[in-house]
Amino acid sequence: MSLTHTAEKRIGAARADAPGLIRWLSEFTLIWKILSIALFAGAWELAGRSGFNFSFPTFSDTVAALWEMAVDGSLGAAYLRTLEPLVIGLAFSLIVGISAGIAMGLRHDVEWFSLPIFIVMQAAPMAALIPLVTFVYGIGLTAKVLAVVMLAMPVITINSYKAVRNVPPSLVSMCHSFMGSRQQQILHIIIPAASPMMFAGLRLGVAEGFSGVVLAELLITPTGIGDLITFHRSIANFAHMYATIVSIVLFAIVTVGSLQWLETALFRPEKRSSQ
Amino acid sequence: MTLLGYRVPMMAALLVWVVVWEIIGRFDLLLLFPPFTEVLMALGDVVTSRSFAEAIRITALSYACGLALAIAVGVPLGLLMGLVPAADKMLNIWVNTFLSAPLSALVPVFMILFGLGTPTVIVTVFMFAVWIIVLDTRAGVQNISPSLMEMAHSFGASHAERGKIVLLAALPEILAGIRLGMIRGVKGVVIGQLLVSIIGVGALFSLYQQNFLMAHFWALILLLFAMALTLSGLVGRLEKRIEYYAGVRS
Amino acid sequence: MSIAMQIETENAVPAASNPIIEVKGISKIYGSDIVALENIDLAFEEGQLTSLLGPSGCGKTTLLKIVAGLLKPSHGEILVKGKKVHGPGPERAFVFQDFALMPWANVMQNVAFGLKMQGVGKAAREDTARHYISEVGLSGFEQKFPHQLSGGMRQRVGLARALAVNADVLLMDEPFSAVDEQTRRKFQEDLMRLREVEKKTFLFVTHSIEEAVYVSDRIVLLSPRPGRVSQIIDPDIPQDIGPDELRRNDVYLDTVESIWHGIKKYVE
Missing domain, CATH: 1.10.12 (Lyase 2-enoyl-coa Hydratase; Chain  A, domain 2)
Structure with missing residues (x-):
């Protein structure tokens, strides 16, 4: 059948x-x-x-420039440099953000203490802190990782917190009524029920992280993609500069888009609730 | 949360964090944080300086212009996408692209096209704010209950009248989009000025950075944060005023 | 009026010969002054189906959740088989109004959930679950997810989950209020058949007078603000008639009518 x-x-x-x-x-x-x-x-x-x-190149020139940079390897090398702080920063934001979000969702005292900080961080222009970070940590990897974390972590944390808060109370009380302990309630009900929204937060965090890393490379130290943009601009190689920008935008879109696809593929049966 | 039977307001926790900050600063635990009291003293310095007034003027001006432009373009575009399926299919991909794209990468382009001045910042604010307004307006139009439009039709409402109904029915979403656009716009105005760096607060930031004035730097950041939060608080309050009708509608 | 039923007046504790659940002086106060329940004394007999009936705001769901151990009463105590209740227990199982199915788990996993919480091994709990899935008429749907089922089927899953833990008492919180009328009737008939097979005690919260009269051995009528027991009714409906006949039975109709007269003053 x-x-x-x-x-x-x-x-x-x-x-x-x-x-x-x-x-x-x-x-x-x-x-x-x-x-x-x-x-x-x-x-x-x-x-x-x-x-x-x-300074405005034609579309065909831009595509040609993109092809040229892809072939001579400068684009690949730049991406490798850019991805390093992005991946480290996102991994850190993910671990800290999700744990903090879950802790705030589960415990009122943690919520009271930490939530205001994250609300401020999400509503405020955190990018203003990037020059300050360079100020202290110099122009190395640390500063760039911090830039990613500052932009990506708040949205990941807030989403995890909201996800835990939005778990249907009747599911938790169902688990309780079958004598599930608090630990079982968290493990078998709260975490699985919250994961779709947490994943959505991760997707938003990745988008912010891209913004953070590009900003860091433009503001702090010309490396990777930021370096390509700044360099080609300084020598008036505008087609190459546009090509680089198009490529990073495309790269970000494709990454975020595949996360979105993964999200529907993984959680689609759950998107429709049991109501 | 309650402590000894008293309800402690949520934001009171920020005071605790300020104390933590002061301790970190006093004992030089993290280089990033000078003592909070020092920042407070620098605050007076920053606010009274002449360049600060000028920076605020430029910031407010480019923010207001960029946002006005975003609303003026975003709402009609969203209405168009909500009402005309062909337009929706053509434009949807771009709206979604710009929503999740790292827009800061586009600022260098604006800098070349519009020069190192306020126009670039205005365009940055516009780009940060407009897409979410489009998306929410579109969602608002698409969420209008079909029976409302059928009602208008059956009572013989004119085209203009029906347009008015669409606009009013989608209003809660439009305003929600504008609120989100305003918050994104604040990020835009800061990022734009940071990258242009010779006008407004961007110029102040580079000035403090070059002279190693940590406390001044923080003071300016705190001011910006406070302004951003006040703004989003105000809009939130404004939105509450029309919430009644969003509640009835659903 | 020639209604063949026995009405006991306020505050009289019905003398149950074999009470499995005793409700003793239960009050529930929310905040400092909202009295949801006031001094409720009840006893529920083993093997019977008792309905808690009343208009909205009479605290019927609150009472059921207190019996389940999901809520703590402000005063009073609940005894199940003579032992005081401190929380949920294996002898009671709850069926939720909104089904409370885990959307990420299939029918099999949902039905086996209660057993999993009790530490039953995978093979054993799946055997039991499969038995009850077929009992509620969902054989073949074991691998389906809740969103693939209709409202009525989802509530059957909720019912199978409660049956699977083999509790003595089934607590049902308006279980049919979220399904459509046709499904609901079918469900009520199935419930009555199930009662014959399973020999369990049922506590059933509903706001539908017809439903209460139709399915119950005993109806506890609660009045709102504050929630009190206002009447206890034992509908004396002939046992041997079929469901379609019953809905036209005079005793059934008169009982419905008289309960409506008793309840009307609390509505609006």
């Missing part, structure tokens, strides 16, 4: 109930996307050719 084996694997199940129609529709929107991108590229090309600004 088809009913019984569709949900063998959770990821499999998420896709199994999407029949051909959905796929057809998504291909349809893909056409729109391609059309939209083509129009954008065309407009860019025309604007570049019109020569309204000496």
Whole structure:
């Protein structure tokens, strides 16, 4: 029977109930996307050719520059440099942010003590702290990692906190009614119920982290992608500068987009609640 | 949380953190933090300086311009996307792209196109704020209950009248989008000025940085934070005023 | 009126011959002055289905949760099989109004959850769960997730989960209020059949008079603000008639009518 084996694997199940129609529709929107991108590229090309600004390269020049940098390896090397503080910073933000968020969600005293700090950090322009960090830690890796952490951690923490707070109380009381201990309630109910929203927070944190690392490289020390941008700007190599910017934007979008895809693939059965 | 039977307000914890800060500063535990009292003293210095008044003027001006521009463009664009499916399909990808893109990477482009001055900061604020306004406005229009539009239709409402209904029905989401846009805009105005670095608070930051005035630096950051928080608090209060109708509507 | 039923007046503790649950002087006060329940004395007989019926705000769910050990009473105590209740226990199982299914777990895992909490091994708990899944008529749906089921099916999962731990008492908090009318009727009939098979004690919270009269051996009518026992009714409906006949039975209709008259003054 088809009913019984569709949900063998959770990821499999998420896709199994999407029949051909959905796929057809998504291909349809893909056409729109391609059309939209083509129009954008065309407009860019025309604007570049019109020569309204000496520094504005055409789309084709930019693509050529991107290709050139990809082939000569300068882009790859720059990405390796940029990814180092990004990955370290995100890993740190993730571990600290999620634990802090869960602790605040579970305990009122921790919430009272820590939540205001994170609320301030999320609403305030943390980027203003980046020059200060350089001031103290110099222009090394530490400063860049800190820049990532400062921008990424607040949103990860706040989302984890909200995720724990939004766990349906009836699920927790269900676990309690079957004599689950507090530890079992946290392990079997609260964490799984909170994970979709925590993951969404992680996605937002990654987006912020990209912002942080680029900002750090532009402000603190010209390395990696920031260096490519600054360098090509200083020698008036505008097509290369644009290409670098396009590549980092694309890279960030693709990363965040795949996280989003992963999110729906992992948690899709849970997005619809049990109500 | 309650302590000895009294309710201690949430933000009171910040006072505890200030004390922690002072201790860290006094004993030089973390280089990043000078004693809080020193920062407070520098605060007077910063506020009374002439360059500060000028910096605030530029900041406020570019923030207001950028935000106004973002609202003026974002709301109509969101309405268009909500009402016209073709426009939605064409533009959705760009809205989502710019929402999660590291916009600070675009600032160097603005600097070349618009020069090292206020226009660049205005454009930065605009870019930071506009996309969330578009997205929320669009969501607001798409969330309007079909029965409301059918009602307008069945009672023979004119085109203009129906447009008004759409705008009013989507208002809670539009305002929510504007509030988020305002908070993002604050980040935009700071990041823009930091990167341009020769005008406004950006110039002050580089001045303090070059002269190793840690306490002054912190004082300026605290001022900026306070302004950002006051702003988001004010908008939050404004939003509460129209909440009644968001509640009825759902 | 020729209603064949026995009405006991206020405060009279019904003499239950074999009480499995005793409610003694229970009060629940929220904050400093909101009295949800005031001095409730009740006894529930083994093997019976008792409904707690009343308008909203009469504290019927609060009382059920106190019996379950999910809420602490402000005064008074609950005895189950003569022992005082301090929290949830293995002899009681709860069925939730909003089903409280774990959306990330399939039917099998949801039904086996109570057993898992009791430390039963995987193979053993899945055997038991499979038995009760078929008992509630969900065979073949073991690997489905809650979002793939209809409201009525979800509540069957909730019911199977409560049955699987083999508790003596099933506490049901408006279990059918979130499902549509047709499903609800089918469910009520299934519940009555289940009662014959399982020989358990049921405590059933509802705000539907018809439902209460239809399924109950005894109805406890609560009045609101503060929640008190206002009437205890034993509907004397012939046991041997089918469900469709019953809904047209005079005794059934008269009982519904008289409860409505008793409750009407509290509505609005």
